[in-house]
Amino acid sequence: MRPKTIANCTRSLVKGGAKNGIRLGARGLHEFRTAKISFGNSVGSCEAVLLPGTRVFAQASAAIGEPSDSRPGEGSFTISVWVSPAATGEMVGNSEKPSAIARTLERMFKENRAVDLESLCIKFGELAWILRVDVHVIDMNGCLQDAAALAVLGALLTFQRPQAQIDINTDELVVLPLAESTPVELHLFHLPAVTSFALCDDVLLAEPCQEEEDILPGKLLVGVNDSKELCHLHLTHPIDQELLLEATKLAQVQCLERLNMLKQLVEEVKAQREIPVYKRPKGPRTAGAELKLSAIEELSTSGPEQKPSMKYLSPLISTSDVNMLEELCIF
């Protein structure tokens, strides 16, 4: 599907509206979008939704491998971003968007050293955990970085890896399965979050939608962590100094609010995991029904059609062939 074209009247509407303090979707200029965060059943899976219409799914995973030569005492951490065709409508990927998101995430989580990589080392220079977060952008309506950062943070906070250690006597690697030992959680030094603004002359529009992002000339990304420190800034349009300060103040409040919400949700998830299996409330059935082969014979005879005739199998096989086949394989 071709990308949507934006009408000229929409352009003037958005630009002119911004000057007068009104914008698409009934939001105020400094009103942020509603975020919804949910966690999956498996460890380290998190989905962040920014209403309306931005949905990012992140899954953390870890494997044991060799640490890099330059940092032998640390594990490694990679973030891979994939913008799904479900979001863009084009089956052939465009590398612009994913690389922009990946750059923001790498800066916030890797270069700011949010994850404690030294705790991922198993044996100096030989064995370490390779941590990986897969980010899938499933639906897109602006503010991809904001949603992606939330999803990645949620995935990292709920991730658990099995215990792995070197046996002192045999010098072999022992990995205890998740179910048989206490799983290890990741250690994060600080929790970064990011919010974005669209810039139109001297106006800030908080968390723009896709149309606003396309129409308005500038974009500003402000990242703040849970100790109120500024940890990321990205600006694509010249703006006033005062405006930048205003934006950082707005971002600080918003990011802290989001982080508190996320922390609370993570606490809930962890509390649920603590409950032993036999004490958990019985949900819907999750296993398939088991039938005996003999029972199926009765079942099929009581069905509406007594014997499914062979003619539906294939028109090419004649009945004599089928009889022969049946004799051969005691069909």
Added chain:
Amino acid sequence: MESAASEKHEEGEEEQQQDEDETPYCPFFSNSELFAFMTKERFLREEEIAGVDESSFQFVRPMRAKLSILENPHGSVRFWQGLTCVIAAVYGPSDVRMSKELPHRAAVDVLFRPKVTGSGNMSAMLAAGLMDPLMEERAIEQTVVGILESVIHLEDHVQAGFNVILHEIENDGCLVSACVNATVLALLSAGCSLRNVVCAVTLGVSGDSVVVDPCAKQIQDIQKSMGKDACKSNGLLTFVLTNSHGFVPQILHVSCKGRVLPSELKTCYKLVCSGKIVQEVVRFFYLCISKDLKYSEGNGVEKIEEQVEMEPGEVESSSGDEVDEDGE
């Protein structure tokens, strides 16, 4: 040259002036109308899970679905089969990439994306004795393409295409059948006309028992015993069936993993062809879609119920079953 340049310059200035002169207000609406339009909240439907109670699923694991969860695609669904969860999105009929375009019919393009990618996962999978994950992904895509090509009215949309995107969210066994079911639901919610409604069921055969729609743990048990006893038959059978021809489902796709005796295959065939499993799943599809339509059109429900009486086959059987349930 100079004059031309200066003209251009003037033109540029005029344009700039025009830009500046443009009032924020659109010429076609009055200010009050415009304000009403801009402040009108964008319609966003509350995500609703099509709730079908567990008791209506005798054989397969209870299914759940959220329809139209994505804004951009024509049809989309988040589909649960037990704990297995898949997101499917459909664009169709729409443009396809040039290389896939066909002169006589629509093309079908399917993309499956696992939640964990990369080499780390691959080596772990290979170490666990599983197949190459990349190959498995392509296999799922090809399975879905094959099924859709025989189900969609492709010859009606020349040079167009149906793009299907599948995301694995949770894997608790039977991913292939969940993908097929999710695709069909997404196609229905996109409003594509299908020859028949299709559903997929996986059966796990081990020894003298059959597990319908096994979860990951059950599959593991089956695979464990697969290696132990060479004489015992253990395997996974995936059937894809239609709901046409009265009550006898037609088979669109069968695949087998492991070893199964012909007699056991026949018994499984009998089980799926008795139509009970198909009815169960198709009735769920029907409920989901009717709920989806109810939201998108104001009073669409009455219209659908009128149609129910008109249409034979699948819809009749589903309504009949509901009556049966009430009786029970």
